[in-house]
Amino acid sequence: MKIAILGNGGREHAIATQILKSPKLKKLYCIPGNAGTDSIAENVSLDFYNYESLLHFIKKNKIDLVIVGPEKPLVEGIVDFLSRENVKVFGPNKNVSQLEGSKIFTKKICERYNIPTAQFGVFKNADEAYKYLENANMPIVVKADGLAAGKGVYICEDLESSNKAVKEIFNGKFGLAEQVLIEEFLQGDEMSYFVLSDGKIFKRFNTAQDHKRVGEGDRGKNTGGMGAYSPSGLINAELDKKVITEIVNPTFKAIKDMGENYKGFLYVGLMIKNNNPYLIEYNVRMGDPECQTILPLLATDFLDLILSCCDETLHNQNILWEEKKSMCVVLCSNGYPDSYKKDVEIPNIKKIKNDDTFFIYHAGTEKKDNKVYATGGRVLNFVSISDNLKSSRDKVIKEIENLNWNNGFFRNDIGYKIIDK
Numbered sequence: 001m002k003i004a005i006l007g008n009g010g011r012e013h014a015i016a017t018q019i020l021k022s023p024k025l026k027k028l029y030c031i032p033g034n035a036g037t038d039s040i041a042e043n044v045s046l047d048f049y050n051y052e053s054l055l056h057f058i059k060k061n062k063i064d065l066v067i068v069g070p071e072k073p074l075v076e077g078i079v080d081f082l083s084r085e086n087v088k089v090f091g092p093n094k095n096v097s098q099l100e101g102s103k104i105f106t107k108k109i110c111e112r113y114n115i116p117t118a119q120f121g122v123f124k125n126a127d128e129a130y131k132y133l134e135n136a137n138m139p140i141v142v143k144a145d146g147l148a149a150g151k152g153v154y155i156c157e158d159l160e161s162s163n164k165a166v167k168e169i170f171n172g173k174f175g176l177a178e179q180v181l182i183e184e185f186l187q188g189d190e191m192s193y194f195v196l197s198d199g200k201i202f203k204r205f206n207t208a209q210d211h212k213r214v215g216e217g218d219r220g221k222n223t224g225g226m227g228a229y230s231p232s233g234l235i236n237a238e239l240d241k242k243v244i245t246e247i248v249n250p251t252f253k254a255i256k257d258m259g260e261n262y263k264g265f266l267y268v269g270l271m272i273k274n275n276n277p278y279l280i281e282y283n284v285r286m287g288d289p290e291c292q293t294i295l296p297l298l299a300t301d302f303l304d305l306i307l308s309c310c311d312e313t314l315h316n317q318n319i320l321w322e323e324k325k326s327m328c329v330v331l332c333s334n335g336y337p338d339s340y341k342k343d344v345e346i347p348n349i350k351k352i353k354n355d356d357t358f359f360i361y362h363a364g365t366e367k368k369d370n371k372v373y374a375t376g377g378r379v380l381n382f383v384s385i386s387d388n389l390k391s392s393r394d395k396v397i398k399e400i401e402n403l404n405w406n407n408g409f410f411r412n413d414i415g416y417k418i419i420d421k
C-alpha cells in the first residue's frame with residue numbers, strides 16, 4: 001500500500017515508525033514531516049490545508065490511505081473532504097471532531113448524558129461572566145471554547161486574574177469568541193486514556209501520563225507536553241471499568257444519537273480523584289507526547305488496526321501490548337514555551353543510535369544540506385522501553401546528555417510521582 005501521514009510532530013514520526021513495520025506497506029509519504037521522518041519516509045513539502053493540491057498529490061501518486069495526525073485539519077473537516085473524493089482516510093469527521101473543537105459542545109454532552117466532569121457555566125458576554133465570578137470559589141478555570149493550541153485554558157487563583165482571562169478571551173485572543181466557559185477547578189491526578197473506534201465499536205487502546213508544565217515538580221507555564229510515560233500509574237481494573245461505563249459509553253451513545261459515527265482515536269483527558277474519573281476534555285487524535293510513549297509498546301500490527309477502523313472490522317482485531325514500561329522525555333529549545341531561537345543546528349544527532357528499546361522521535365526539526373536544525377519549541381522526543389520506568393528514564397537522560405546540545409533543556413523528573421516517591 002501507499003500511505004501518507006499528515007503532520008510534522010513527534011506523534012507523526014512515531015506513527016510513521018510503526019507503519020513502516022507492516023508488510024503491507026509499499027511506500028510512505030509524510031506531509032510535510034520533519035528531519036526524523038525524512039530518514040524513514042519521503043517528506044513532501046505541501047500545505048495540506050490546500051485541499052486541492054493535497055488531492056492532486058494523492059491522486060497522482062495513487063495513495064491508498066491517508067492518516068491524519070493533528071487536530072486542526074480534523075476539526076476543519078479534512079476527513080469529510082477526502083471521503084467525498086473516495087480517498088480512504090483515518091480520523092473522525094468534522095461533526096464529531098467538535099468533541100475537541102468546541103469545549104462547550106463536549107460540556108453539553110456531559111450534562112445531557114450525566115458524564116462526570118467539573119461543574120460549569122457558559123456565558124455569552126463578559127459582564128455576565130464577571131458577575132458570576134464575583135461569588136465563585138477560587139481557584140477557578142476559565143476556557144476559550146475553540147482550538148487554541150493548548151493555550152486557551154486559564155487556571156485562576158483570584159478574581160482579578162479570572163476577570164482578565166474573560167476579557168482576553170472576549171477580546172479575541174483565541175479568535176472570535178461568542179461564549180466563555182467557566183469551570184470548577186478539579187483536584188486530583190491527570191491521566192490520558194485512549195480508545196480506538198471503527199464507527200461501530202470501540203476498543204481500549206492504552207493509557208499514559210503526560211507532564212504539561214514546563215518546570216520540574218509540575219511548576220511553571222503549561223506546554224504541549226514535556227514528557228510522558230505509559231501505562232499510567234493510576235490505571236486499575238476498577239477505574240478502567242468506570243472510565244468505560246461512566247464516560248466513554250455515554251459519549252458513544254451521544255455520537256450515535258447525533259446520527260454520526262466516530263472513526264479514529266479518541267483521547268479521553270481525565271482527572272482522577274479517589275479512583276473516580278472526571279472528564280476534563282476530549283481530543284480527537286492521539287496525544288503528543290503520549291503517542292511517542294505508547295506506540296513502541298504495541299505488539300499488534302498498527303497498520304492492520306488502522307485499516308480495520310476504516311473498514312469497520314475492528315471486532316476482528318486483538319490489540320496486544322508488550323508487558324513493559326515506556327518513558328518519553330522531550331528535549332525543548334531554551335525559552336520554550338515563550339520565544340526561542342529557530343534554525344539552530346543539532347550537530348551530534350547522528351551519533352545517537354536507535355535500537356530495539358530506544359528511539360528518538362523528531363518533533364520541531366528540519367534537514368538542510370544533510371544537517372539537522374531545530375525549528376520548533378519541542379525538538380526531540382527520547383523514548384526508552386524496559387522493565388521499569390526508572391531504568392527507562394536513566395537511559396533517556398544518558399542519551400540526552402550524550403547529545404550535548406547546548407540550546408536545549410528538558411525535565412529530569414518525568415514520572416516522579418511513581419519513580420521517586
Ligand code: AMP
Pocket residue numbers: 118141150153155183184185186187190212269280281
Ligand atoms: P485542556 O486544554 O482542557 O486539556 O486544559 C489544559 C490543562 O488545564 C489540563 O491538562 C489540566 O491540567 C488543566 N485543567 C483543565 N480543566 C481543569 C479543571 N476543571 N480543573 C483542574 N485543571 C484543569
Ligand code: GLY
Pocket residue numbers: 210224225283286287288289290
Ligand atoms: N499531550 C497533550 C495533547 O496532545 O493534547
